Amino acid sequence: MMNARALLRNDIRQMLKDPMLLASVIGPLAVFVFVRYLFRPLSVWVEERYAFDMMSHAEFAAMLLLTVIPLLAGVMTGLLMLDERDENLIAYFAVTPLTRKGYYRYRLLLPSGLACLMSAVYLLFGGIVDVRVEMLYPLLLTSAEAPCIALFLAAFAANKVEGLALSKLCGLLFVGPVLVFFVPGPWQAVGIILPTYWPSESYLQAASGESGLAAVTFGIGAAYHMLLLYIADRAFAKRMD
Amino acid sequence: MRAMNALIYDIRFQFRHGFYAVYVLVSALYVLLLYYVSPDYKERTALLLTFSDPGAIGLILAGGIVLLEKDQGVHDSLFVTPLRLHEYLLAKALSIAAISTVSAWGIQVCAIGLPAAPVPFTLGVLLTSALFTLLSIGIVARARSINGFIWLSQLYSLPLAVPLLGLFQIGPSSLYRIFPTQGSLVLLGAAHEQVMIEEYLYALVVLSMGVAAAYGWAYRSFERRVLARIGKGADLT
Numbered sequence: 001m002m003n004a005r006a007l008l009r010n011d012i013r014q015m016l017k018d019p020m021l022l023a024s025v026i027g028p029l030a031v032f033v034f035v036r037y038l039f040r041p042l043s044v045w046v047e048e049r050y051a052f053d054m055m056s057h058a059e060f061a062a063m064l065l066l067t068v069i070p071l072l073a074g075v076m077t078g079l080l081m082l083d084e085r086d087e088n089l090i091a092y093f094a095v096t097p098l099t100r101k102g103y104y105r106y107r108l109l110l111p112s113g114l115a116c117l118m119s120a121v122y123l124l125f126g127g128i129v130d131v132r133v134e135m136l137y138p139l140l141l142t143s144a145e146a147p148c149i150a151l152f153l154a155a156f157a158a159n160k161v162e163g164l165a166l167s168k169l170c171g172l173l174f175v176g177p178v179l180v181f182f183v184p185g186p187w188q189a190v191g192i193i194l195p196t197y198w199p200s201e202s203y204l205q206a207a208s209g210e211s212g213l214a215a216v217t218f219g220i221g222a223a224y225h226m227l228l229l230y231i232a233d234r235a236f237a238k239r240m241d
Numbered sequence: 242m243r244a245m246n247a248l249i250y251d252i253r254f255q256f257r258h259g260f261y262a263v264y265v266l267v268s269a270l271y272v273l274l275l276y277y278v279s280p281d282y283k284e285r286t287a288l289l290l291t292f293s294d295p296g297a298i299g300l301i302l303a304g305g306i307v308l309l310e311k312d313q314g315v316h317d318s319l320f321v322t323p324l325r326l327h328e329y330l331l332a333k334a335l336s337i338a339a340i341s342t343v344s345a346w347g348i349q350v351c352a353i354g355l356p357a358a359p360v361p362f363t364l365g366v367l368l369t370s371a372l373f374t375l376l377s378i379g380i381v382a383r384a385r386s387i388n389g390f391i392w393l394s395q396l397y398s399l400p401l402a403v404p405l406l407g408l409f410q411i412g413p414s415s416l417y418r419i420f421p422t423q424g425s426l427v428l429l430g431a432a433h434e435q436v437m438i439e440e441y442l443y444a445l446v447v448l449s450m451g452v453a454a455a456y457g458w459a460y461r462s463f464e465r466r467v468l469a470r471i472g473k474g475a476d477l478t
Contacts, residue, residue, distance in 0.1 A: 049410075076388055083387045086312050158258075160312075160387045164305040165263045172270060182277070 006098075008106070027072045028118035031065050035126040058128045059207060060181040063138065063200040067173055069119050070142045073111035074149025075167045081107055081154040082163040090240075100240070108147040116143035134206030137218040138199035144225040145173075145195055151232035155239050180204055195225055243324055247332035251306075255336060260302065264340055267294065268347045275352035284433040285408060287353055291429055292405070292422070295344035296366060299337040299374030300398055304381035304390050306333070307467075311381075317471050326468065330459055333378065334371040341370035349432055356432035361441055365428025368448045372421060373398070375455035382462035418443070421451020 039061065043054035054061070084090050094100035119142055123135045149170060157163035176196025179188050181204070191197035198221025206214035255261065271290050278286045310316055319329070345366040349356055356362040380397050384390035404417040404426055417423045427436060427444035436444075 079387045079391070086309065159309055161302070161305045161309045162258050164301055164387075165259050168263050168267055171267065175270070 008110075025114065025118070028069045028115075028122065031068050032118070032122045032126060035062065035065060035122065035128055039128050055128075057181070059204065060177060062123075062126060062129045063177040063180070063203060064174060066119060066122060066138060066142055066199070067177060067196050069122060070111075070115040070146035071149065071170055071173060073115040073118075074146040075153065075170060077107060077111040077146070077150035078153025078157075079160060079163050079167070081150065082157055082160045085154070086159050104236075108150060111146040111150055112143055115146040116140075119143060129207075132206060134203065134211065134214055137202040137206065137214060137221070141195070141199040141202070141218070141221050141225055144222075144229065148195065148225065148228050148232055151229070151236050155232055155236035176200055192224075195221075195228060197221075198224060244328040244331055247324060247328055248335055251332045251336035252339060254306070255302075255340065260340055261343075264295070264298070264344045265347075268344045268351075271348050272351040275348070283353065287349065288426065288429055288433070289405070289408065291345045291348060291366070291432075292369065292425055293402075295341040295348065296369040296425060296429070297373045297398070298341050298344070299334070299370055300377045300394050301391065303333055303337055303374040303377040304384070304394060305387065307378055307381045308384065308387055308390060311467065316467055320468060320471055326460060326464060330375065330378065330456065330463070334374045334456075337374045338367045338370040342366050345429075353433070357434065358431040358436065361428045361431040361436070361444075364445065365425055365431070365448070368445075368452055369422070369425040369429070372401075372425075372448070372452050372455050375452065375459040376401075379455065379459040379462040382459075382466040418447070421448050421454075424448030424451070 039058075040055070046052050046054050081090075084093075090100065090103065093103040098106075116139065119139050123139055124131060153163045153166055157166050173194065173196045176191055176194040176198075177200040179191035179194070179197060180200040183191070188197075188201075191201075198217060202214045202217040202221060205217055271294070275283055275287055275290070310319075320326075342363060346363075349362070376397060377394060380393050381390050384393055401420065401422045404420045404423040406412050407414050407417045407423070408426065424444035424447040427440055428448065430436065431441070
């Protein structure tokens with residue numbers, strides 16, 4: 001615990017020196033400010049100019065933007081881990097009392113905690129969709145995505161260049177909410193392999209009053225996220241050994 | 242000959258690290274997305290996507306490559322060979338422009354059809370890609386970590402995104418004409434609409450001037466901040 005605290009102190013110092021770490025906090029805050037203060041005026045402007053009602057797609061916008069928060073935290077952490085691996089820093093951490101396991105645990109808990117906190121602020125105070133207890137479903141599921149993304153990058157990229165290339169693929173995660181809100185019935189089945197499908201689907205079901213179904217969807221989504229986390233963790237451990 | 246070897250090496254490096262595979266998937270995703278976009282907005286969306294992704298691919302990737310080379314101390318041995326800095330920069334810009342061009346053509350042909358004016362469209366992709374690649378190299382010379390670089394690259398490239406406002410008829414269009422990326426939008430837009438010859442010339446001149454300025458800046462930055470430190474070993478700061 002004390003060792004992780006030293007790393008946390010170092011990260012806070014780094015955060016002030018390394019603007020990207022700061023962006024992991026500022027990025028989600030910017031998403032929140034956009035939704036809270038700019039979304040409504042923008043939708044009025046778009047409706048006047050292009051006769052397109054953005055507010056009728058507010059739930060979709062809320063879920064799409066929610067995807068950004070763990071994506072930012074996850075990609076940032078994954079690239080940081082690759083940077084530290086490229087510079088052989090992980091080998092140094094491994095021989096300190098922190099140990100290699102402690103290092104990974106710390107690296108993954110920080111983005112998950114940040115993503116969870118920022119997502120909660122965003123969902124509770126965003127103000128474009130009604131607050132309901134079932135918002136816990138997308139909140140918990142998206143928080144699990146940050147460590148998945150970080151581990152995925154660190155496990156499958158040989159270095160930071162491959163990490164950057166793979167982070168482009170993370171853009172695929174935006175397809176999840178699009179499928180849930182816009183693609184008709186049977187084609188939605190394509191989305192079940194995307195982790196971001198499950199938070200949007202459980203939220204949409206809860207919003208349509210299907211609470212039982214939403215809970216089942218959340219359960220399946222949670223199991224799927226755990227499975228992905230396990231696979232990414234195994235792949236990462238294998239690469240490190 | 243040296244420049245050609247450097248270019249072939251860079252293309253091989255990018256292929257080996259999965260850039261081409263990733264861009265096949267990303268381009269396929271864009272084609273799928275455009276399939277669902279209403280015909281009224283399809284061409285404008287395609288223009289926006291081509292500019293911001295295959296066009297600007299070098300902004301992140303070029304910097305990532307240079308940062309890895311810095312960490313591995315590649316420059317120490319590379320620049321004791323007869324390879325000149327301008328050949329190195331040219332190889333980086335051309336190799337990344339090759340991915341941009343293949344991806345932009347793939348998206349255009351699969352989602353909309355053959356571009357109305359193929360030569361201006363291709364020149365638009367090549368020059369836009371070179372502009373962002375050279376900008377990225379200038380930025381990465383100032384960065385120490387990958388995350389710091391990504392943040393700086395967003396900051397430095399923000400002014401280049403200003404002409405996109407013109408696509409949505411925001412602000413006076415004459416204001417955007419001083420930005421090199423306004424030239425990119427004109428040339429890429431030639432895929433879908435007829436453009437007057439004077440407009441082509443304006444776009445080529447303003448974009449080429451932007452590329453030349455970015456080249457000068459990248460050259461100077463690399464020379465002062467990377468080459469000047471050669472001999473001090475891998476940059477582990």
